[in-house]
Amino acid sequence: MICEIQIGERTAKLSLEREADGGWKILLDGQPFAADIAVPNRDTLSLLIAGRSYCFAWARDGEPGRTAIWLAGGGRNTAVEVRDPRQARARHQVQLSGRARLNAPMAGKVVKLLAAPGALLEAGQGVLVLEAMKMQNEVRSPKAGTLLSLAVAAGDTVATGALLAEVE
């Protein structure tokens, strides 16, 4: 069983193999770990690695089209993308095209547009103001470039991750 995972910006290749004794051999980017894995209930995972006990509550992301899982354990909360390595290559090529997409960092309402398509933007320059939970936040351009398009208008309500604008 092989998959690629992504946590934040960082990706790694995972491979899993069942051992004869019922334990698991996990290769994390080639680094081996021997783990005993148990499932106390369907939301909980117990890992014993070299005698250390790790317990996680986990869930699959409820948003349609997402392949992330959520993990909570040891005081940490992590969203992990789990995917087939072949799809990962296709994603990588899109990123190389130099076009940056601005996605909504949270669900909210577009209160105001700060730049029009065709505008030259500096890195960090505000593109629009998004309001959620009574706070107004500027969504800024991740890079210097030209504002190619705006996908929203003032007054629009957007979901988390919705495309707002493209910068090249």
Next chain:
Amino acid sequence: MFGKILIANRGEIAVRLIRACRDLGITSVAVYSDVDRCALHVLQADEAFRLGASPAADSYLNIGRVLDAARRCGAEAIHPGYGFLSENAEFAAACGDAGLTFIGPSPESMAALGSKTAARRLAKDNNIPILEGTVDAVTSVEEAQKVAARIGFPVMLKAAAGGGGKGMRLVTRAADLASAYALAGAEAGAAFGDAAVFLERAVLAPRHIEIQILGDQHGNLLWMGERECSVQRRHQKVIEESPAPRLSQKTREAMGKAAVAAARAANYTNAGTVEFLVDEKENFYFLEVNTRLQVEHPVTELVTGLDLPILQIRVAAGEKLPFGQADIAPRGHAIECRVYAEDPEQNFMPSPGTILRLRPPAGPGVREDSGVYEGWTVPLEYDPLLSKLITWGEDRAQAVARMRRALEEYQLTGLRHNLGFFRRVFADPGFLSGHTDTGYVARLLAQPMPTGPRDTEWEQAALAAAAVAASASVPAPAAATESTSPWQRAARWAAMQGGGAGQ
């Protein structure tokens, strides 16, 4: 004593107040907006009535609808909680006109103290030190520029009707004043229905320390120790503790007396909080009075052993405070963390979503005041506070140790939240030595993330992800197997492979 109380609020504070009613044998009535039909306070209350659509203006901020709900259920009193209508003198007066007891100070006291500008005037008249700035709201950008030029940058813009960091902006140079003035005004207008902002000299990196006050209708007015609330982001508190570390008993008492003097000048009754800025030399400046129960009231409860909502209800019903100033003897140390649905890595932006897993901590010295449950979708219409985690210890070190333990036990996932940020704070030598001021969070975040633990953290998450992948073929105990059909297992595995099986 009242037989039935309507709680004009939502979230954790509504749940907290339902508990107080239950402890007193009083029937509790929840109110809700459409998006809150299944919110925890609705599920826990004895009765629940719909207010209206989800925007606060149509529900929790709508005086007519709240009063109508109170009439329909036959409540004798209304507890406003914090936020929403809690500091609205017009609402308090309307309750009185409708024959209902408003659990809080009188409308006159609220008017005298409730707006920050009115409170500044009162403090000035009573020789309580305030920061240089405008006593009244500024009415134009031009006026703001003029005042700022006179007192010098940096300046702080604040909503006159405000609280909770909304409508508040630090401005360090003249060029930023116009846009900050517009944003602060717009935020204040949306949050409080009043766009007025005033301006004062900004003390960089002050400490924010507040005094809890409590008065009955028989002339008794007490202060119940202080709370240190300097750990803030977006001008909003995230960690509070009592007693304040590094504060001399002399200053503490002077602040307590000033707080009581301000309250007495306004004929204050019920619970309230007087906020001060404290500088390096322990000079203190009056900031404002919150004429209501405070979010962070549990830290005071844990060190004093008193129940503030119950005392609020008792004094609102006309009872005398059953103790005097000399009886208030704080013991030990308490710390609170406000657990928010927000992303510390994205400048603490609100991050609404569905709580997919929730297992709160427990054990000695741990209290959790929560307003959510597993499966609940945090709405984007309101403040994203999920719960408050509070620990008590015999001293600060024990309270800190218990908080670290609780943070490690806490399992909460499905959305972004700030528990990881708290873990970082409670490992930071600056916080552990009690050296916090309002610039603390920015300084902490400017430091590079400690790399060692982060790598381990990453590795553990990766291994746990591997375990999830493996778990599809690990035999589960009988109980778990029943609810995990082969179909579910197959779908889960397909999703993990990136196929997404379309569900």
